[in-house]
Amino acid sequence: MTESLRSLPLDLAPATDPVPGDRALDVPARGWFARPSLEVARDLLGASVTHRSPEGSVTVRLTEVEAYDGERDPGSHAFRGRTERNRAMYGEPGHLYVYRHLGLHHCVNVVCGPLGQASAVLLRAGEVTDGVELARARRLAAGVCDSDRQIARGPARLAVALGLDLTHYGLDVTEEGGDVVVHRDARTMRPAIATGPRVGVSGDGGDASVYPWRLWLTGDPTVSAYRPATRRTR
Template identity: 65%
Template sequence: MSATPDHRPEPPDASDPRAFLVVPARVWYSREVHAVARDLLGAYLTSRSPDGDVTLRITEVEAYAGADDPGSHAYRGRTSRNAVMFAEPGRLYVYRHLGLHHCLNIVTEPTGSPSAVLLRAGEIVEGVDLAWRRREAVGVVDSERQLARGPARLAVALGLDLRANGADVTESGGDIVLHRQQAVTLPTHKSGPRVGVSGSGGEGNRFPWRYWLTDERTVSAYRPAYRSPTSTDAP
């Protein structure tokens, strides 16, 4: 029996930025790392758990180009730590920075080409209370703006750590999934040097590979590298 007019679903609200979201297929991530990095701006990443869901709107990212990038974990080849970067695109590469903080990256380009996009900052648009509790459990939170401002805070707010390494963000029913507008105009954004990358990979004129939404309050503050020139702090 066909539905009566009284039972027809309401059409999507065109004013709601999340009304027409889709889950990009794996081939979408198989593109050149900078194209994916820019297209991730404004996309939504949702982390589902028994405690509830938290959704983040991505506002800042950094691109890392594998063997061609001295700032990348994969610059010197495959290791047990960076193995996910060599896997199929659309997977999460999670690593621990300085033994303290977790950083989330999305693998790009075809399998075997170890490029990835670091998620640097975002705005929590769903599950704010849960994100706040997670952040308070590990430190002080002074404003909602700070909930996911910076890669370590972002990982905590989403409740993700090394257990998420290798997770597939292309599965709509998965615990970690990315959504974006199906037809999207690249939002107004800026680019500049990556944050905290030491050695030759930190040369901003050669690697202005940080991208962020213009005038977005959740974008993290720029800081130069503070470790020795031989160290690598990014994927």
């Protein structure tokens, strides 16, 4: 981990310039993702992910994310090097890295940083802003969903709501007409952001004094509850 990345002042950092274009809604180019994971994580808050499928489209506005810094980060899947499971992390930024957590649930990450660095941002939680009925039906089919704020409140729930799983591993999110796309509203002001320890990561990677790399929109009701880990589970 580089010192500059460790000490990035999230609350004081200037907003990233909007992606050029005539539309208010912009799909960042690949270069936007080719930055340190902590910077991308910060700028993904308030951005949206849309999945278009034969069932319909669902859009989630991201309210909580976690940054991971590849082989330099003891909390990262890439800490011990390249494997078949994490190969997407070593590829081009702007692609999805999807994995099964404990063999039960899917979690969705967006690859970022330079090619071969293996950094990524985990999409932890969000608000469903389009396709609410479809997202709710998916969640109800997978388990209990007692309110709309719970639909995508947590990484596994977010994956279910969007209809994403291992079949979407490696998809490019920088293509405007693609099945899965990340997009930002250039008119939206930067929201207030809070930071803290990553969820489910123990040991050095869970040390909040070094890795306060869970970021969320302050006061947003869709942000998931923090649960410390007794062992490394990511």
